Structures are given as C-alpha cells and as structure tokens.
Amino acid sequence: MAAANSSTSESIPVTPAAPGGRRAFSGDRVYAGALAAAGIAILLVALLIAATTANTARPALARAGLWGFITGRDWNPVEDIYGALPFIWGTLVTSVVAIVLAVPVAVAFAIFLVEFAPSRSRSLLRFVMELLASIPSVVYGLWGLFVLVPLLREHVEPALGRFSFLPLFRGAPLGVGTLAAGVLLAIMILPTIASVSVEVLRTVPSTLREGALALGATRWEAVRIAALPYGRAGIFGAALLGLGRALGETMAATMVIGNSPEISASLFAPGYSLPSIIANEFSEATSALHIGALAALGLILFVVALILNIAARLLVRAVVGKFERSSS
Amino acid sequence: MTAAPKIRIEKLNAYFGAHRAVRDVELDIPALGVVAVIGPSGCGKSTFVRCLNRMHELLPGARAEGRVLIDGQEVYGPGVDPVQLRRRVGMVFQRPNPFPAMSIFDNVAAGLVLNRLPGDRAAIVEKSLRQAALWDEVKDRLxxxxxxxxxxxxxxxxxxxxxxxxxxxxxxxEPASALDPIATAKIEELIHELRERYTIVIVTHNMQQAARVSDRTAFFYMGELIEYDTTEHIFTNPSIKQTEDYVTGRFG
Structure with a gap:
C-alpha cells in the first residue's frame, strides 16, 4: 500500500511539463492524496484495533499478570477468576487436528490438479474448490452438528476407541468435542491450503519436471524429486495460512466443540476455543475484569495469527522469488 | 548408408492440437557420431527431437504419429513404456535444469536411483562427471x-x-544456447569426446556450432525435413536452394 502511494507521488513532477498541465497536476494531487489517505486509514484501523484491545485487556492482565493469565487453568466469571489456558489448549488442539487432516488431502488434491488432471477437468475442480471456500461458516457448523457429530459419535469415535492405549482416544464417544471441531476446521481450511498449493506447484519450472521425466522418472517420481522439493517452502506456507484460518474460525467451531473450558488429553472430550469463548460471553460480560479477560484472549489470538501470517507470507515469497530469479 | 541405422524415422508427424509441427519426416541416424538438426526458429527441430524419446506427447494437446525405430524396436509401438525408453534415450535441455533440492552427487545419481540400477553409485557418479569434464571442478564439493x-x-x-x-x-x-562462449566451447569439446561412445542428436540454431560438432546435418524448415546429408556437404555444397539460403545466412 505505502509503496504504491510513493510511486504515485513520484510520477507527479512529470506532469507540469506538459502543456496545460496545471489542472492535471492538481487533479493528480487530489487523487494521490485520496489514495494515501485510504492507505493510511487501513493501517490506522489495524493499529487502533490492537491498541483498544490491549487497553481493554489491561485490567485483567494487571490482575493476574500476563504469564499468570496465559497459564491460568480456571475460568470462572462469577468469582472473577480468569485463566486463558483451556482456550489456548482448545484452539491449539483443534487447529493441530485440522492441519494434520487437511494438509495431506489438500496437497494431494493440488498435485492431482496441477500434474495429473486432464486440462478440461481442471477448471471444474478449481470451481468446486472455490465453492467449498465460499460456504458460510455457520452452514459448516450446522452440517457439523447434524451430520458430522452423529457420524463421529456412532462410528468414528467407537472405532478410534480401540486405540485407547493412546490418551488421545480415551473417554466416552460424545460426538461433540475437540475431534469434531478439528475435523470440521480441516474441511474448512482445505480450500485455502489447496489453492495456495496449486499456485505454488504451478510455479515449478517445467524444465525441472521434464528433466526428471527425461531421466526415466514416472510422473509421480517427477513430482516427488522435482516439483515437491522445489515447492516445499511454499506448501509449508500454505499450511500456515490454513492454520491461521483454523485458529481464528469462530462460528463453526463454537457449534461443535462442546464449549466447556477443560484441558483434556482426549480428543473426544469437549473443549473451548479462544474465538468461541469471546463470541459466547461478550454479550454477558459486564465487569471491566470480565471484559478485559475476553479482550486479552482476543489479543493472544491476534498476536498468534499475526505471527503465523507473516511467517506464511515470507515462506511463499521465498518460493516465488526463487522462481522469478531463475526465469529472468 | 550401409550399416543398419541406430534410429530410423518413417513418416513422422507431430501435432500441437490441430497444428502439424513436424511433417512426414523420414531419416536414418547412424550409430555413434553426431547428427545436428538446424533450421530457423519454429521449424519443428526441437519438436522432432522430442519425438525420439516421447517427450513431445507430454505437452498438453501434443501427439505424434508415424514410426520411430531404435535398433529396429518400435518407439511408438503398443506396450512400449515411455519411461523405459527414456532411460535408453537421454536428454539435455536448453536451460540447465539440475534439481535444486539435491546435492551435486545426488543429481548425478538421480537416474540410477529412479531406475534402481545396480552398481557402485560413487564410482558411476565419478565416471559420469569425468565424462562430462566436470569432475575436477566439483570433486571437493559433491x-x-x-x-x-x-x-x-x-x-x-x-x-x-x-x-x-x-x-x-x-x-x-540447444544445450549451449543459454551459455557464454567459453562455456559453449567446453560443451562442444565434450560433444566431440562423447561422439565415440554415444549416438548424439543435437538441435542448434547456431550453424557454426553444427558445422563444428556434427558428422551429418538435417535442415528443417516449416516442419519439413528439407535436406539431410553429411555436414560437409550441407555447408559447402547443399543440393537444395533453401538449405543454401539458410546456411549462407540469407534468411532465418
């Protein structure tokens, strides 16, 4: 944004040299000024959100201290005890489940679409993928509640219960819980990871693929030795973008996670995520401490999402930059 | 040609969709030595060569028709596995395309690993790098x-x-088209050494290069094979006017 503005203003001095350039000059100034204002406004809004959130969070953070707040295991608004750990735990567990389930499927889909699908079916596949991304999350939540949760309760969780030597799969199959939220998030972030992976794989120079094929590689081997290593960082970035989405997703997770602030090693147990608690309690929060605690949770989410986004962008750029250098 | 050809091409046609990029090409390539394929840009010379190891058909909408026989064996016959074929017919491209995520050693060994070939990998890698006149430059940084x-x-x-x-x-x-003159000279020297052990087909837009490295030259124009003869004949006394115009620089 800022870069675009500065290049606009650099081009201004050229205009007055043209005959009758006075009017164009002032018009350009207005235009550049308006663009700069819009650009700065976006930055200001972001900063303002961060600042007001931090300010609102202050009472809660002052009470327990930042570290005490993050590691606190109890959440009891009635007694004004606020600890963020159950929500951080719920967010992390559901996001990790989502990533573990979504990345292999999304990458396999991207490989199929770029390397194997007949060119006519490619646009259809991309359309379906984008359709998946455009479904409102409340619809995902409903589907999760009425289809996914019963399926997990009656079939998947009893089957996984056989592996109950792992603490992950212990407990009663409730259906509603961190597993349900994780699976639902996996489906929701699938299109994000798949579409970025598609873009990354499309930047793989065809000369690399041909080099492998000319050595007697099968098409799969060409993907494995040429395309995937080249796109590795970019696909990692795609996964981080998906993770960022999973961390922040509110509605669908709230509907299936169970909304109970406990820390359990079992995926079958109900949990609670950062966005869900904020959405559920903000309307009832009246004391400055309660509101502050919710704002502090929002701040934690904001910081984690920001770090992930920056990391993802840097990784994707590293791959795209490598391509541009080698093809220039 | 008295000896049986290494590669025999009969009525070869290559298409990109409806466009016929190679038209009814017939020629015999003898075993060992270098055949250069020359012609102006877009004349089908690269497409022709890519038909010999079935790389052409990998491009979207591309297909080839006709017969290519290597040692009498059909390249386009039913049941021929292009993956197997490409092990017998190696290829080097216009742009150097080493696998960036592998070491120098692993790059050379890549084909051995892919094809599960037996043998002492380190020895084969060294031998191959020596043959490519690269060993001394990379032996300490494999x-x-x-x-x-x-x-x-x-x-x-x-x-x-x-x-x-x-x-x-x-x-x-066009293995040297992206390289500077010194690197090009090294590649040409290398081709000179390899001609005794391999049957080499080189596509080039550089006529001096064709004249320097090849025994026989094929001149392509608009997808057709115009003339094919010994390099000396093509460059000093071509039989066809179009060839003469091209090698003397009057067009192309």
Whole structure:
C-alpha cells in the first residue's frame, strides 16, 4: 500500500511539463492524496484495533499478570477468576487436528490438479474448490452438528476407541468435542491450503519436471524429486495460512466443540476455543475484569495469527522469488 | 548408408492440437557420431527431437504419429513404456535444469536411483562427471547444492546426469544456447569426446556450432525435413536452394 502511494507521488513532477498541465497536476494531487489517505486509514484501523484491545485487556492482565493469565487453568466469571489456558489448549488442539487432516488431502488434491488432471477437468475442480471456500461458516457448523457429530459419535469415535492405549482416544464417544471441531476446521481450511498449493506447484519450472521425466522418472517420481522439493517452502506456507484460518474460525467451531473450558488429553472430550469463548460471553460480560479477560484472549489470538501470517507470507515469497530469479 | 541405422524415422508427424509441427519426416541416424538438426526458429527441430524419446506427447494437446525405430524396436509401438525408453534415450535441455533440492552427487545419481540400477553409485557418479569434464571442478564439493555452480557447469552436470544411466542415444536440445562462449566451447569439446561412445542428436540454431560438432546435418524448415546429408556437404555444397539460403545466412 505505502509503496504504491510513493510511486504515485513520484510520477507527479512529470506532469507540469506538459502543456496545460496545471489542472492535471492538481487533479493528480487530489487523487494521490485520496489514495494515501485510504492507505493510511487501513493501517490506522489495524493499529487502533490492537491498541483498544490491549487497553481493554489491561485490567485483567494487571490482575493476574500476563504469564499468570496465559497459564491460568480456571475460568470462572462469577468469582472473577480468569485463566486463558483451556482456550489456548482448545484452539491449539483443534487447529493441530485440522492441519494434520487437511494438509495431506489438500496437497494431494493440488498435485492431482496441477500434474495429473486432464486440462478440461481442471477448471471444474478449481470451481468446486472455490465453492467449498465460499460456504458460510455457520452452514459448516450446522452440517457439523447434524451430520458430522452423529457420524463421529456412532462410528468414528467407537472405532478410534480401540486405540485407547493412546490418551488421545480415551473417554466416552460424545460426538461433540475437540475431534469434531478439528475435523470440521480441516474441511474448512482445505480450500485455502489447496489453492495456495496449486499456485505454488504451478510455479515449478517445467524444465525441472521434464528433466526428471527425461531421466526415466514416472510422473509421480517427477513430482516427488522435482516439483515437491522445489515447492516445499511454499506448501509449508500454505499450511500456515490454513492454520491461521483454523485458529481464528469462530462460528463453526463454537457449534461443535462442546464449549466447556477443560484441558483434556482426549480428543473426544469437549473443549473451548479462544474465538468461541469471546463470541459466547461478550454479550454477558459486564465487569471491566470480565471484559478485559475476553479482550486479552482476543489479543493472544491476534498476536498468534499475526505471527503465523507473516511467517506464511515470507515462506511463499521465498518460493516465488526463487522462481522469478531463475526465469529472468 | 550401409550399416543398419541406430534410429530410423518413417513418416513422422507431430501435432500441437490441430497444428502439424513436424511433417512426414523420414531419416536414418547412424550409430555413434553426431547428427545436428538446424533450421530457423519454429521449424519443428526441437519438436522432432522430442519425438525420439516421447517427450513431445507430454505437452498438453501434443501427439505424434508415424514410426520411430531404435535398433529396429518400435518407439511408438503398443506396450512400449515411455519411461523405459527414456532411460535408453537421454536428454539435455536448453536451460540447465539440475534439481535444486539435491546435492551435486545426488543429481548425478538421480537416474540410477529412479531406475534402481545396480552398481557402485560413487564410482558411476565419478565416471559420469569425468565424462562430462566436470569432475575436477566439483570433486571437493559433491555435497553442495548445484545452484551454486555457473550456468556452464550446471549444464555439464545435466550431461553427467544423463550419462550416468548409460543411455544409447543422447538428445541435446540447444544445450549451449543459454551459455557464454567459453562455456559453449567446453560443451562442444565434450560433444566431440562423447561422439565415440554415444549416438548424439543435437538441435542448434547456431550453424557454426553444427558445422563444428556434427558428422551429418538435417535442415528443417516449416516442419519439413528439407535436406539431410553429411555436414560437409550441407555447408559447402547443399543440393537444395533453401538449405543454401539458410546456411549462407540469407534468411532465418
């Protein structure tokens, strides 16, 4: 944004040299000024959100201290005890489940679409993928509640219960819980990871693929030795973008996670995520401490999402930059 | 030609969709030695060569018709596995394309690993790098990434990679066009040495290069094979006017 503005203003001095350039000059100034204002406004809004959130969070953070707040295991608004750990735990567990389930499927889909699908079916596949991304999350939540949760309760969780030597799969199959939220998030972030992976794989120079094929590689081997290593960082970035989405997703997770602030090693147990608690309690929060605690949770989410986004962008750029250098 | 040809091409046609890029080409390539394929841009010379190891058909909408026989065996016959064929017919491309995520050693060994070939990998890698005249420059940095090598070194690495699987035929598609004159001279020297062990087909837009490195030259124009003869004949006394116009620089 800022870069675009500065290049606009650099081009201004050229205009007055043209005959009758006075009017164009002032018009350009207005235009550049308006663009700069819009650009700065976006930055200001972001900063303002961060600042007001931090300010609102202050009472809660002052009470327990930042570290005490993050590691606190109890959440009891009635007694004004606020600890963020159950929500951080719920967010992390559901996001990790989502990533573990979504990345292999999304990458396999991207490989199929770029390397194997007949060119006519490619646009259809991309359309379906984008359709998946455009479904409102409340619809995902409903589907999760009425289809996914019963399926997990009656079939998947009893089957996984056989592996109950792992603490992950212990407990009663409730259906509603961190597993349900994780699976639902996996489906929701699938299109994000798949579409970025598609873009990354499309930047793989065809000369690399041909080099492998000319050595007697099968098409799969060409993907494995040429395309995937080249796109590795970019696909990692795609996964981080998906993770960022999973961390922040509110509605669908709230509907299936169970909304109970406990820390359990079992995926079958109900949990609670950062966005869900904020959405559920903000309307009832009246004391400055309660509101502050919710704002502090929002701040934690904001910081984690920001770090992930920056990391993802840097990784994707590293791959795209490598391509541009080698093809220039 | 008295001896049986290494490669015999009969009525070869190559298409991109409806466009016929190679038209009814017939020619015999003798075993060992170098055949140069020359012609102006877009004349089908690269497409022709890519038909010999069935790389052409990998492009979207591309197909080939006709017969190609290597040692009398059909290249386009039913049941021929193009993956097997490409091990016998190595290829080096216009742009050096070492695998960037592998070490120099692993690049040369890539074909051995892919084709599960037996033997002492280290010895084969060394031999291939020596054949490609690259060993002395990289022997102390085999574990390094190939992207640190110069363009010319990368291209010789790609030649070593192609040689490691011991192909019978080596296709070189404008292998020096992205290189500077010194690197080009090294590649040409290398082709000169390899001609005794391999059947080499080189595509080039550089006529001096064709004249320097090849025994026989094929001149393509608009997808057709115009003239095919010994290099000396093509460059000194071509039988067809179009060839003469091209090699003397009057067009193209």
């Amino acid at each position: 574990k390094e990434n190939p992207t640190r090598l110069s363009g010319g070194q990368q291209q010789r690495l790609c030649i070593a990679r192609a040689l490691a699987v011991e192909p019978e035929v080596l296709l070189l598609d």
